[in-house]
Amino acid sequence: MIVSHRHKVIFVKTLKSAGTSIELALAHHCGPDDIVTPIFPAIPAHAPRNWRGWFAPWREVRSRQDLRKNIVECLRRDRIYNHIPARFARARLPAQIWDSYLKVCVERNPWDKTLSHFHMFRNAAWHRRHDPGLTLDGYLENRIFCHNAPFYCDADGAPIVDRILRYDRLEEELATLFSELGLPFDGLPQAKSGLRTDRRPYREVFDPRQTRIIAEAFAHEITLHGWEY
Incomplete structure (x- = not known):
């Protein structure tokens, strides 16, 4: 800050x-x-x-x-x-x-942000020691999501910036x-830099089920900002 x-x-x-x-x-x-x-x-x-x-x-x-x-x-x-x-x-x-x-x-499209966050978890040295075989499905199943609304909203979910x-x-x-x-x-x-080698855009990575999981997890942020897949 x-x-x-x-x-x-x-x-x-x-x-x-x-x-x-x-x-x-x-x-x-x-x-x-x-x-x-x-x-x-x-x-x-x-x-x-x-x-x-x-x-x-x-x-x-x-x-x-x-x-x-x-x-x-x-x-x-x-x-x-x-x-x-x-x-x-x-x-x-x-x-x-x-x-x-x-x-x-700053806020980011939740699908784009989720893919970036997954690569950080999978490739960062501090995490590879704990879960070297982390997959995208494993990341989503463990709900390791990157929620930003709590950083700029009050306790009731309303933006205060x-x-x-x-x-x-x-x-x-x-x-x-x-x-x-x-x-x-x-x-x-x-x-x-250096944490992500696969630079494909999120639309080329997520299947329909994964897309839906992310949409449900980030429903609040999507409502706030009108993000679209």
Whole structure:
């Protein structure tokens, strides 16, 4: 996540949506007082700052799990972190900042995102040690899904960010955003690569049953954004 006081923008990082590349592009323009969270694994050119601190762990609590999570993060002073859901960030930032800054995230077609997420699980070294033979059917049966709505919605499933950029139009929409912020945009830096060797589009990979499983799993996101297969 990035909270730029200099440019009055908050970037909420979602999964499998070029989030790290966008963080790197925005962090380059952040000032010394802005919040820039760490990236894992660390990237040498990325300089995290101002993300640690105390906060009231009872805010935005809707369950015992929320409370336990908040208490652990408070004790670690992890006030704002890389993939923090927007509703928790809202509770930990001053209200005048959250209410007045432009809050932005990116969402991706669920079938496209699911295929990318599967390749990450199958090819990442940290996962190959645990399940080296993971298949697409096994991934779907285990419901290892990449849901982003919890990152930009409240506990009731309603979006609480101002703008949700589309991954399939990302370069165009980022260029518009950067222009509005008065920043130059020369494209995104390459942050992560090498996890996917099969570059076929999702329409050439999923059979009808797999397509239906994904549609059912991402029904909320599909309703929110009108995604189509």
